[in-house]
Amino acid sequence: MDYFKRTRVADIILKEKVSVGQETIVMGWVRTARESSNVAFIDINDGSCMGNLQAVIDNPTNFPALKEIATGAAIRVAGTLVESPAKGQKVELAVKELQLLGKADNTYPLQKKRHSFEFLREIAHLRPRTNTFGAVGRLRSKIAYAVHKFYQERGFYYIHTPIITASDCEGAGDMFRITTLPLNQAPVLDGHIDFNQDFFAAETFLTVSGQLEAETAALALGDVYTFGPTFRAENSNTSRHASEFWMIEPEMAFCNLQENMQIATDFLKYLFKYALDECADEMNFFNSWIDKTVIETLTHVIESDFVRLPYTDAIKELEKAKVKFEFPVKWGIDLQTEHERYITEQVFKKPVIVYDYPKSIKAFYMRINDDGKTVGAMDVLVPKIGEIIGGSQREERYDVLKAHMEEKGLNLDTYSWYLDLRQYGTAPHSGFGLGFDRTLMYISGMANIRDVAPFPRVPRWAKF
RNA sequence: UCCCCUGUAGCUCAGUCGGUAGAGCAGCUGACUGUUAAUCAGCGGGUCGCAGGUUCGAGUCCUGCCGGGGGAGCCA
Numbered sequence: 001m002d003y004f005k006r007t008r009v010a011d012i013i014l015k016e017k018v019s020v021g022q023e024t025i026v027m028g029w030v031r032t033a034r035e036s037s038n039v040a041f042i043d044i045n046d047g048s049c050m051g052n053l054q055a056v057i058d059n060p061t062n063f064p065a066l067k068e069i070a071t072g073a074a075i076r077v078a079g080t081l082v083e084s085p086a087k088g089q090k091v092e093l094a095v096k097e098l099q100l101l102g103k104a105d106n107t108y109p110l111q112k113k114r115h116s117f118e119f120l121r122e123i124a125h126l127r128p129r130t131n132t133f134g135a136v137g138r139l140r141s142k143i144a145y146a147v148h149k150f151y152q153e154r155g156f157y158y159i160h161t162p163i164i165t166a167s168d169c170e171g172a173g174d175m176f177r178i179t180t181l182p183l184n185q186a187p188v189l190d191g192h193i194d195f196n197q198d199f200f201a202a203e204t205f206l207t208v209s210g211q212l213e214a215e216t217a218a219l220a221l222g223d224v225y226t227f228g229p230t231f232r233a234e235n236s237n238t239s240r241h242a243s244e245f246w247m248i249e250p251e252m253a254f255c256n257l258q259e260n261m262q263i264a265t266d267f268l269k270y271l272f273k274y275a276l277d278e279c280a281d282e283m284n285f286f287n288s289w290i291d292k293t294v295i296e297t298l299t300h301v302i303e304s305d306f307v308r309l310p311y312t313d314a315i316k317e318l319e320k321a322k323v324k325f326e327f328p329v330k331w332g333i334d335l336q337t338e339h340e341r342y343i344t345e346q347v348f349k350k351p352v353i354v355y356d357y358p359k360s361i362k363a364f365y366m367r368i369n370d371d372g373k374t375v376g377a378m379d380v381l382v383p384k385i386g387e388i389i390g391g392s393q394r395e396e397r398y399d400v401l402k403a404h405m406e407e408k409g410l411n412l413d414t415y416s417w418y419l420d421l422r423q424y425g426t427a428p429h430s431g432f433g434l435g436f437d438r439t440l441m442y443i444s445g446m447a448n449i450r451d452v453a454p455f456p457r458v459p460r461w462a463k464f
Numbered sequence: 465u466c467c468c469c470u471g472u473a474g475c476u477c478a479g480u481c482g483g484u485a486g487a488g489c490a491g492c493u494g495a496c497u498g499u500u501a502a503u504c505a506g507c508g509g510g511u512c513g514c515a516g517g518u519u520c521g522a523g524u525c526c527u528g529c530c531g532g533g534g535g536a537g538c539c540a
Contacts, residue, residue: 239535
């Protein structure tokens, strides 16, 4: 094969690395083929970029392979790069050799026409060959790289927290069980399943968050981040929830809540700017075909100062609102989607960080403020989605944490290692979580999380 | 889990008052001297999600189940 001799389409039409007159080999998949008696055109896409390379065949009768070449076929073409006499493309390939590598017959499900995303989900193995899913795939890769780049440039260490866990990051939702016990005849002891006989000699689950483990790393390596899969067994049937999704969780030692907010702000702006700068073609595509406001929205966020608003003030804003909310507002409630969107879209019209939430509605590990009623939690709210980041300063005081855990009815034995962190060399520290797939939805304008994950897992769907 | 919508050709959909199945695209065949999701002509294509019920007769009305979408909750 000519793997090392082939030129990627991106290098030809985007980066213009090939000059006119040069002999070129291109391999890819046929998007459309148009044939008349004296000339044939084949649009080739090789996944390297949005655009296709137009291959031109001047004397179709000399290329019998053409008969079998239809949308979806994999082909190899060799020829000379020439200036295109027609509109639509700067350059094209004047074909000298044409080879069919893998044909696609008339059962190939992708048409030249637009398909519904619902249909494409059922052929998740073929949908990356469409413009939209090709663009999503490239964006996902680039943004994943940008995540690492942001933290690595700032001296953070990338840590791998366990995917199989025996502890529950409290409040983060239902978990998937991991077991090798036979489901129909699990060993029973005193009326309960005897997990001592299970593979790990303990009850184990798929992780819902790497945060608690990340804290152990932060209190040794200083600044760390996780970036990996997490799992929720919630029966959530919405366009924003998946049962398996990727999350980024930075954790910083010697960092308070306000400093945490600054990192969250810088991080979001960095990712959005990276998308606009490094995925320009894809972003233009999304802006034309998916959501005509995405570029404007991202640009606005990048240029905005994020408002920092204490929860108590947020409640005041909501109370003086003229709109009627489905969920009535009063101090102590958790903010609903409608409240979050009202604050960020109507009141401030830019990202808002709400912080110092009531203790009762937040998790046990959040640092209790001096008022005794609120904790150092923060949520970053952005227009169009609402909450995109949730984070907090962690409780570093042993006695306070222990009392809070007892108050919430947690099993101290399970978390003894977590309490140990406060027993030995404790330090103020903070962190937050950003859902990677949701970030991609925000950047691309794609409305359903099932369409930004290559193989989404949601209730009743784990195909491919 | 709750509320609303929806399921008809490979795809996107129409189908009126209950009267026996239709369009565009795709596909196939042919035409065409540079096309751009080419164009033009012709052709084939259906277990109307599944099961039951009402009726002389059901794609259409009713019940149940299953699938899909939107919104809410939970959350990221």
